[in-house]
Amino acid sequence: MSRSSRIGLLIVIAVLAVLPFVLPNAYYLDVAIRMCINAIVVLSLNMLIGFAGQISLGHAGFLGIGAYASAVLPTHYGWPPIAALGAGAAVSGLLALLVARPIFALRGHYLAMATLGLGIILAMIFRNETAFTGGPDGIAVPSLGLFGYELTTEKQWYWLIAAMLVASIWATLNLVDSPFGRALRALHGSEVASQAVGVNIWHYKVAVFVLSALGASVMGSVTAHYVGFVTPNIADFFHSIELVTMVVVGGMASVFGSLVGAVLLTGLPQALARFEGWETVVFGAILMLTMIFMPKGLVPTLTARLRRGD
């Protein structure tokens, strides 16, 4: 891990540690928790999109699997929440593994279309299997018990998710700067060159796809427990696009960019809540403007500018 990454991680830890003491009320704490949840999902999606260079437009589908596993299994079958979370992750991982083979025979637009299709199929299942999922009305999720403790207050949730975020950033920074991470970035840079030095590119594409699906699924479960309610919107196409936008705006292949993207675009709809319905337009505009003026995303562009300024 480079020195700047270490400093970045320390800053994140410091901010997360003081945040609950300076935020004026529970509403802000709630927004902070949602930012952290999204940041973790975006981190894992950035591994796939930014580092490995493979697109997924259906990632919310995996959030949906995790969320519904945590809703349906405890409610209908009496599973303990942690087992349900594990089962959701297992299903997401297996599904990712299963579809990866045909999907990664595709590249570029075709890969985008295939993942888009996967997400839409999952969203349709959640919407239509009314007997299990409650359909469009959604389904209540029991509270999350961990080792005999029950998470009830907003503060407890905040500390849990802040800790998860720090662990995720640390693990991602480690991974990016390892033989595995370099192989991912190399196949993004040149598939033929990475193959020539022995990188089995198919293996790496599948591994990172499964990893990001697992990340999304676990965070889907966590979201479900935190909110206490799941609707099919969590697996929606728009949610997938939101996540991709966070990756792109924050910065592809940038760990701290993922964080910035998630914080900005989770906070923005809150700030724009007055303009009911227009958030979508603003989202689209932000994505377009980023692509035009900062194609590398906020954090990489700004750090490059800072470095040049030295």
Next chain:
Amino acid sequence: MPFLSVRNLSKSFGGVHAVQDVTFAVDQGTVYSVIGPNGAGKTTLFNLVTGIYTPTRGEIHLDGEHVGGLAPHELAGLGVARTFQNLQVCMNMSAMENVMVGAHLHLDRSMLKAMLRLPTLSARESALREEAAELMRFVGLDRYLDASADAMPYGALKRLELARALAAKPRLLFLDEPAAGLNPKETGLIDELVRRIASTGVTVVLVEHDMKLVMNLSHYILVLDYGKKIAEGTAEEVRNNPEVISAYLGAEV
């Protein structure tokens, strides 16, 4: 037994016979060059032997093992490394990381261990950085140790590819036009590097247009024209071969 032996190798793209019935053998520790006019099938031949294309017909043996049709990453596992005619440098990485990727197969590639940054892995990483720096110095890239790949000039990138290939610790090294687009000084550097690499026992197969470089370096030369072998021999033999002279149409060989 030759280290690399290619028998009756052919590759067709639709009706185009890019490589036809080519047979040759390369002894261990030698420098073997493939020359020929543009479109003669040199790069296709390279791509066949390094697994990028699957042969239409023919056999390839490496150290006695049948390797025809193996994928590039499988061949890499057998000690085959290469550079590319049109640069294939990962511009999204630093120069040193490009070289470090070259050592891919010699490293612990576990995802979980990497995430947890186990001490054994960190120790190997710092050793790897040192090895990569060493290789970069070897190819004359001292000033680019901290550079990002996309900030390097063309000639330096050519040598960066060479350093990456060497990081794989190859037994057989394919160099596809290593001197293309280089000035005489840089070409001289490549000449010296290839000699030094071959002197360590690495077998080098070279495709190159720079005749001076080829004639200087090669123990043996294969001449292709329209996908067919028209001559094979030492520099002296090839130089005086009438078919070669006519293929180059008076070009000084």
